[in-house]
Amino acid sequence: MWQSIYQQLNDVLGKEQAWSAPQPVGGSQQHFHLSGNAHHLFIKLASRKERDRLEAEYRALQILNTTPCPQSPQPLMVGSSGKRSFIAMQYIDLVHHGDWAQLGAAIAKFHASQAQRQYGWQEDNFIGPTPQKNAWHNNWAMFFAEQRVGFMLQLLKERGVEFADIQTVVSNVHKLLSGHQPAASPLHGDLWSGNVGFYQQQAFWFDPAFYFGDRETDIAMAELFGGFPPAFFSGYNQQWPLTESYQWRKPVYQLYHLLNHCLLFGDSYHSATTLIIDNLQ
The missing domain is CATH 3.90.1200.10 (Aminoglycoside phosphotransferase (APH), C-terminal lobe)
Incomplete structure (x- = not known):
């Protein structure tokens, strides 16, 4: 599955990336951090039949990104691999304390x-x-x-x-x-x-x-x-x-x-x- 995801990401980015092994985020087996040569991405997995949910999230993030603040992760793509679908977006190492x-x-x-x-x-x-x-x-x-x-x-x-x-x-x-x-x-x-x-x-x-x-x-x-x-x-x-x-x-x-x-x-x-x-x- 991950090799297919890597290839789809490379196609969208237009450049071959040396991706690190996916790291779970927040203890979840659905959320992962991927590091490439020049990109840090957040990957959310779902079943293939839930792809429409991820596509709706992609379009909503595009709307949120039309305003400068609050900021939102930049969505990159939605794809599928085998029985799974995924959304890829900018990875941000967020904390819960701030202004x-x-x-x-x-x-x-x-x-x-x-x-x-x-x-x-x-x-x-x-x-x-x-x-x-x-x-x-x-x-x-x-x-x-x-x-x-x-x-x-x-x-x-x-x-x-x-x-x-x-x-x-x-x-x-x-x-x-x-x-x-x-x-x-x-x-x-x-x-x-x-x-x-x-x-x-x-x-x-x-x-x-x-x-x-x-x-x-x-x-x-x-x-x-x-x-x-x-x-x-x-x-x-x-x-x-x-x-x-x-x-x-x-x-x-x-x-x-x-x-x-x-x-x-x-x-x-x-x-x-x-x-x-x-x-x-």
Whole structure:
């Protein structure tokens, strides 16, 4: 497999590289660091049938790279070898300590750039391994209720997990968000602390679940699982303050990610999810 990957990388780079043996990153057997003559690459492996997920990540990274900060790894290519597919991108030796206020301000600037008239994106993509629907929509409440919460509830139902009647929850989410028509901001989409880092005083983010929507959804995710210090939120609010009404919407924005975690990791997230759904009634 690796010899095929080396050859594909050489073809894209246009020069033969003497690649070192792949080094696992973070103890994972899916993530590797490759060193060549003049290149350091991060390789993420997946099954061959998951190639479309990696291609969506490649295109999302291209979007993130249109702004100078936060920076993102430069994507190089997506390929396949045998039963596996892979994405290759710039390798960056990130740390988790840096200027969090700068990161917060940079994300606020990103949210304020490239705003669209509609919510969604040009294609469906993924949040982690989970499919994410992005059909363009003019109404934010309907988009989020149906394509975020409703779709995730349907995926869970197909796995035999039901929290409540899907249409009832969708209707309640729609009511809560009704009348809220925010700017359709470019979003990271999966902004937890494991998807950000620092290198040489510069802020980076990666693993996007990109679409255009309410900027508050990124901040709600950042608050959900911790890991972001107060300086991050201070830096964000100094650049583009959140309104007081955000606190009313935050739980329903977090519901989407909790539902995804129920799908991926099971029962440990059920109580928090049920609490939000019950409070929607």
